[in-house]
Amino acid sequence: MFKGLSLFLLLISCTVQAESWPGEQWPVGPKPSGTALDALEAYAFPPRDDNTRQGIRTDALLVIRDGQILYERYAGPTRVDTPHLTWSISKSLMATVLGVAYGEGLFKLDDPAVKFYPALEKHPTITMADLLHWASGLDWQEDYEYAPLKSSVVAMLYTRGHRDMAAFTADHDRYAAPGQAFRYSSGDSNLLAATLKTIVGPSRYPDYPWTALFEPLGIHNAVWESDAKGTFVASSYAYLRARDLARIGLLMARDGRWGERQLLPRDWVAFNLQPFAGYKAHQDEAVPGGQWWLNRPADGAPSPWPDAPPDTFAALGHWGQALYVIPSEKLVIVRYGDDRDGGYRHNELLKRVLGAVRP
Template identity: 35%
Template sequence: MAKSENLPPLPSQPAGVGWPTTRWPDGTPGPGVARDRIDDLLDLAFADPAPDAMGETHAFLAVQGGRIVIERYWRDYTAADTFPSWSEAKSITHALIGILVREGKIDIHAPADVPEWQGQDDPRRHITLDQLLRMSSGLKFAEDYVDAGNSDVIEMLFASGKEDVAGFAASLPLEHAPGTAWSYSSGTTNIVARCAARALGKTGEDFRAFMFRELFEPIGIASAQPKFDAEGTFIGSSFCYCTARDFARFGLLYLRDGCWNGGRILPQGWADYARTPTATPPTEELGYGAHWWLGMCGPGSFSANGYQGQYTVLVPELDLILVRHGNSSDERGDEVRRWLARMADCFRPTG
């Protein structure tokens, strides 16, 4: 787990602020925070009818210094409602692999345990979990949520691949030599999720129990609703509903370097591994680490991003977490990300 020398340090939980295992401490934005600009941004996002440029924002949460400092919901949505993760689940899958690394059950630099690739002449058998986590496996996969005729992700999640999502993805050929090209792929994550199940020796309800025992329950996440396919594989690419407050708890785990209330959930260096850059094409606006996106809210920020505008953004320099859930089409995605970046800027003291 090589670490970039340029990563900003991850902040520790402030003294006197309780861990939100049972309830979130409340607070207010600190001195120098542009509260008037925050209010303007909130009024824009939560306008009813929704602003055309952004689409609907159903929930927004800001946590700074371990306390909720802003929380707002649209129409009849409340803090008790769960929201779709879509690809935020990929970062949850990253955490599950980290737990197995901590337990010595998996080696991310060894060839991935994928039965479909075990033929002696199959070049895919050299693909490592590290390459899968960095979206650099070289496997063919069309990540298109609109064109059902040319979309591996639609075929995998909703059509011929839905009974065995990892098997569907693992059956696809190489387009590039492993480790030589980056290509975002939900199929990749479902292969990773099945590797986790194979390393643990558990699927379905037994794997779900592992998720709750080792990840969710220790940090107070009670609302999680992970989904599984007919083979018992966690659909780690796309499906783990949670409340906005529980997505913030997950974000806090990474912002606190994988530690929680004196205990270590993720192995030392795992959060740094998540945010260490992977080489991406010049056309990719955001950076990418290992199943986490990079740079949305300024240098050093990293985020779990999901389809239709689901975001959990961590800004270490500000000890800040921003959670946004809503319904925003792809063409509105740039504006939602700009809105989040402007919100983060409001927490940067001026003068």
């Protein structure tokens, strides 16, 4: 009996030891080579014209398999130690921070958001889950520099809403009942940041992303801007090095576990990666989960990234920022960019990465 138990414990020990986790530095694995790598680099790093800002302009590409760096390259002004603006990847970061608070038992998904942010008193039926699904029902226009006059997000970030972004969002009227329809909204994400202030308390709030998430993962160089009310701009303004953002990806790839610590509850990760039931599919558009994007068929449409496995999910940001996670391939991919013309394609990069790293 004792001999069998010893063998069982030895097998467990070998399994744990085989799993790579980054310390202060990431372990390095075998670098891919050959024509498939050449094809990846030809797509990701074409000749760069900084005068026109046209074409695919990759600032960083980092590929990690099973906790080890396989490939890493930087371009433009970005270097290995550069905290890069993540734009809307910040939304997925806020969802991850909220997951730690959820694990502390500080709120539930079906809690009314007004419980934590009284400025939502005009909209008392919006739940935390609704905000996480971008399904608040608030009438929001997520248009950018190509349509600034009617853009809610431009007004929130740069003009009349920039001092108190959550209050600006809460003052919007409704176009649909909460929880019924998806409408991508940076405002919903900033409302989540405002609820967090009450959820964890004002004394913990300014340091909470660091103490709850970044420091346990070994992230020491993150920057997250706040508005004039001291609320994190969860929609847009987190800055991380590529290697640090990859730590978030590895955490999610391993169901919220970091080493021996279950930092995020498994049911929180499952919620993040469950397609929103009210989503109506659009061609080539990833499917929304809980402030993450999923490579899942929805509403009769095919998967948006057909050359990637169906379990692929991502955090995505303006001008080509991306954190891709492919659990079935044990892959985490960080891609930072400065793409201004809309030519970059997620599926094309994923196809070429997979071609380069697969045996």
